[in-house]
Amino acid sequence: xxxxxxxxxxxxxxxxxxxxxxxxxxxxxxxxxxxxxxxxxxxxxxxxxxxxxxxxxxxxxxxxxxxxxxxxxxxxxxxxxxxxxxxxxxxxxxxxxxxxxxxxxxxxxxxxxxxxxxxxxxxxxxxxxxxxxxxxxxxxxxxxxxxxxxxxxxxxxxxxxxxxxxxxxxxxxxxxxxxxxxxxxxxxxxxxxxxxxxxxxxxxxxxxxxxxxxxxxxx
Amino acid sequence: xxxxxxxxxxxxxxxxxxxxxxxxxxxxxxxxxxxxxxxxxxxxxxxxxxxxxxxxxxxxxxxxxxxxxxxxxxxxxxxxxxxxxxxxxxxxxxxxxxxxxxxxxxxxxxxxxxxxxxxxxxxxxxxxxxxxxxxxxxxxxxxxxxxxxxxxxxxxxxxxxxxxxxxxxxxxxxxxxxxxxxxxxxxxxxxxxxxxxxxxxxxxxxxxxxxxxxx
Amino acid sequence: xxxxxxxxxxxxxxxxxxxxxxxxxxxxxxxxxxxxxxxxxxxxxxxxxxxxxxxxxxxxxxxxxxxxxxxxxxxxxxxxxxxxxxxxxxxxxxxxxxxxxxxxxxxxxxxxxxxxxxxxxxxxxxxxxxxxxxxxxxxxxxxxxxxxxxxxxxxxxxxxxxxxxxxxxxxxxxxxxxxxxxxxxxxxxxxxxxxxxxxxxxxxxxxxxxxxxxxxxxxxxxxxxxxxxxxxxxxxxxx
Numbered sequence: 001x002x003x004x005x006x007x008x009x010x011x012x013x014x015x016x017x018x019x020x021x022x023x024x025x026x027x028x029x030x031x032x033x034x035x036x037x038x039x040x041x042x043x044x045x046x047x048x049x050x051x052x053x054x055x056x057x058x059x060x061x062x063x064x065x066x067x068x069x070x071x072x073x074x075x076x077x078x079x080x081x082x083x084x085x086x087x088x089x090x091x092x093x094x095x096x097x098x099x100x101x102x103x104x105x106x107x108x109x110x111x112x113x114x115x116x117x118x119x120x121x122x123x124x125x126x127x128x129x130x131x132x133x134x135x136x137x138x139x140x141x142x143x144x145x146x147x148x149x150x151x152x153x154x155x156x157x158x159x160x161x162x163x164x165x166x167x168x169x170x171x172x173x174x175x176x177x178x179x180x181x182x183x184x185x186x187x188x189x190x191x192x193x194x195x196x197x198x199x200x201x202x203x204x205x206x207x208x209x210x211x212x213x214x215x216x217x218x219x
Numbered sequence: 220x221x222x223x224x225x226x227x228x229x230x231x232x233x234x235x236x237x238x239x240x241x242x243x244x245x246x247x248x249x250x251x252x253x254x255x256x257x258x259x260x261x262x263x264x265x266x267x268x269x270x271x272x273x274x275x276x277x278x279x280x281x282x283x284x285x286x287x288x289x290x291x292x293x294x295x296x297x298x299x300x301x302x303x304x305x306x307x308x309x310x311x312x313x314x315x316x317x318x319x320x321x322x323x324x325x326x327x328x329x330x331x332x333x334x335x336x337x338x339x340x341x342x343x344x345x346x347x348x349x350x351x352x353x354x355x356x357x358x359x360x361x362x363x364x365x366x367x368x369x370x371x372x373x374x375x376x377x378x379x380x381x382x383x384x385x386x387x388x389x390x391x392x393x394x395x396x397x398x399x400x401x402x403x404x405x406x407x408x409x410x411x412x413x414x415x416x417x418x419x420x421x422x423x424x425x426x427x428x429x430x431x432x433x434x
Numbered sequence: 435x436x437x438x439x440x441x442x443x444x445x446x447x448x449x450x451x452x453x454x455x456x457x458x459x460x461x462x463x464x465x466x467x468x469x470x471x472x473x474x475x476x477x478x479x480x481x482x483x484x485x486x487x488x489x490x491x492x493x494x495x496x497x498x499x500x501x502x503x504x505x506x507x508x509x510x511x512x513x514x515x516x517x518x519x520x521x522x523x524x525x526x527x528x529x530x531x532x533x534x535x536x537x538x539x540x541x542x543x544x545x546x547x548x549x550x551x552x553x554x555x556x557x558x559x560x561x562x563x564x565x566x567x568x569x570x571x572x573x574x575x576x577x578x579x580x581x582x583x584x585x586x587x588x589x590x591x592x593x594x595x596x597x598x599x600x601x602x603x604x605x606x607x608x609x610x611x612x613x614x615x616x617x618x619x620x621x622x623x624x625x626x627x628x629x630x631x632x633x634x635x636x637x638x639x640x641x642x643x644x645x646x647x648x649x650x651x652x653x654x655x656x657x658x659x660x661x662x663x664x665x666x667x668x669x670x671x672x673x
Contacts (some may be wrong), residue, residue: 004326007322007325007326011311011314011322014314014318015311015313015314018313018314018350019313024620025379027439028245059501074311074313077307077312079305079306079307079309079310080276080307080309080310081311082269082272082303082305082309083303083305083309083366085298085303086272086274086298086301086302086303086325086370086372087275087299087323087326087327088295088296088298088299089326146643148582148586152566152579152582152583153566155570155575156566156569156575156579157568157569157570158535158569159569159573161565162565162569164582165558165561165562166562166564166565167557168558168568169556169558169559169562169588169594170559170587171585171588172555172594172598173593173594173595173596173597173598176597176600176601177597180600193596193600194600197512197593197596197597200593201489201590201593204589204593205586208316208582208585208586208589212501212582212585214295215501215577215578215581215582216579216582223491231665234660235571235572236571236572237571237656237659237660237663238512238663239660239663239664239667241669242664242667242668243664262671276574329526370465426666426670426672427668427669427670427671427672428667428668428670428671429668429671431665431671431672
């Protein structure tokens with residue numbers, strides 16, 4: 001399973017390295033969404049609002065949806081699916097590999113967006129850096145969850161529009177935990193409750209993914 | 220004593236969204252043979268190949284392929300033993316020719332040294348570092364054949380294998396099929412028009428999701 | 435015995451519902467503080483119980499049974515689908531009655547109350563489940579995917595619950611909602627409350643059964659359509 005995970009993660013990351021879809025399409029979208037957030041707050045509040053962490057995570061969720069769609073689109077062409085199916089890869093390994101690759105991609109995008117939040121929404125640099133560990137964990141949970149929700153939408157009608165309906169309710173606790181941790185870091189604290197929420201979600205999604213990804217693939 | 224058949228279908232029905240793409244197919248495939256499936260568009264050729272490869276579930280009837288029961292068995296076991304050549308291309312577009320084959324090698328625990336001879340055989344040795352997206356339709360076909368050579372499956376399922384191949388490509392494929400069958404593999408290929416290969420073969424004609432003639 | 439229970443389900447539901455209405459609207463007294471509004475206690479908790487526990491629970495258990503290879507059956511899939519659909523109706527009712535109850539206290543129709551918020555998210559999970567079912571034509575594929583999604587949703591329920599609860603309570607500053615909603619319940623009011631739970635649970639069973647039978651009927655029609663399509667397909671081959 002681990003060998004398959006490494007193989008699949010390596011393949012996904014290599015495809016991103018070659019195509020640069022996330023770099024040229026998803027990152028600019030995220031940065032623009034941050035600028036729009038500032039514009040939506042209005043001229044008097046754009047630079048000094050306590051909404052910074054929340055808006056950051058809202059943008060992260062939107063970007064995550066695009067990244068999940070991209071991760072699934074790689075596998076979705078019918079010929080690729082049939083050929084890869086005949087390789088007989090371990091489904092748990094495929095899930096872990098795709099989730100790992102997505103996590104790495106989200107970590108990179110998250111770093112850019114965090115810098116953007118410091119720049120545009122004026123969140124304090126030191127507090128923002130203190131929020132990095134919780135961000136890393138939250139993005140890992142989003143990647144595990146996203147890989148599952150992405151696989152759920154596959155092959156059905158209109159997968160790209162179905163994805164947000166399935167994923168966003170499940171993402172809500174991660175948004176809350178992320179935003180609260182970020183806000184707490186800015187205020188100089190780090191409440192353990194939010195780590196529990198994110199960790200439980202991460203472990204649950206990983207367990208369900210390893211156990212049930214095969215059910216989604218075989219159909 | 221005769222060897223058991225590679226595949227045996229009895230009144231096999233495959234439904235896709237309520238539509239019977241296969242409406243009761245009965246057939247028997249012997250090992251180390253070449254079978255050609257002919258029929259009009261929508262006759263069910265691709266669906267039959269997908270059923271034989273364990274890629275689509277059996278809705279009604281019975282079927283056993285490579286010892287795996289299509290209705291109740293683990294189709295994943297079957298899939299590992301088949302090689303598939305579809306008409307949409309069979310790989311990751313953003314990876315190079317060589318990277319696609321390396322991916323297959325690593326998935327199957329085959330050495331990378333299998334890749335160069337396979338590429339040479341299909342005439343893509345010069346293109347090994349080209350991104351798959353940049354290949355022409357015919358070159359993609361050749362890459363798909365190289366993928367199968369690396370795979371060395373027991374059952375070859377080829378969906379319209381001659382499509383978009385030039386004369387040299389067709390000759391190459393004919394030659395390849397002779398070798399593959401001689402080596403003991405079972406080949407099933409679909410085609411609009413009868414194959415030009417001189418090799419001994421059985422031809423099944425599909426119409427309306429059923430076998431209507433065999434020769 | 436089973437047949438008798440099935441026959442009696444409808445009438446018993448109607449009688450217990452009528453009894454709840456009569457006791458709740460006529461017999462029990464209005465509350466000292468909240469007046470007639472307090473009568474929602476005979477509707478809202480029972481509806482919420484059906485929405486959040488009974489029907490969501492049924493859908494989850496049926497989905498787990500479907501995913502477990504030994505208990506996999508079309509029945510489990512149908513029960514899960516029917517229960518989730520009924521759940522969505524009851525979640526909507528929970529939100530509406532909760533909103534009506536909260537309006538005089540909060541001054542707005544929607545407050546960021548922890549229970550209200552997590553119920554709304556749960557409702558969107560149920561919507562997602564039904565959207566997923568609509569997006570897949572193939573019965574086996576649809577059953578497997580929706581069962582996985584139902585299990586994921588069930589795991590998410592406590593995570594959503596605690597995250598929203600802590601989100602609401604773990605921040606500095608006054609809480610918006612401090613009014614004491616618990617009512618002094620005794621005597622006839624307690625009985626009415628109990629009967630309301632029985633009535634709405636029965637109504638749930640009745641709806642579930644009706645929805646299940648509808649699904650069976652639809653599948654029978656579908657199977658007939660498939661037979662027709664098969665016959666037509668075979669003819670296509672002969673012409």
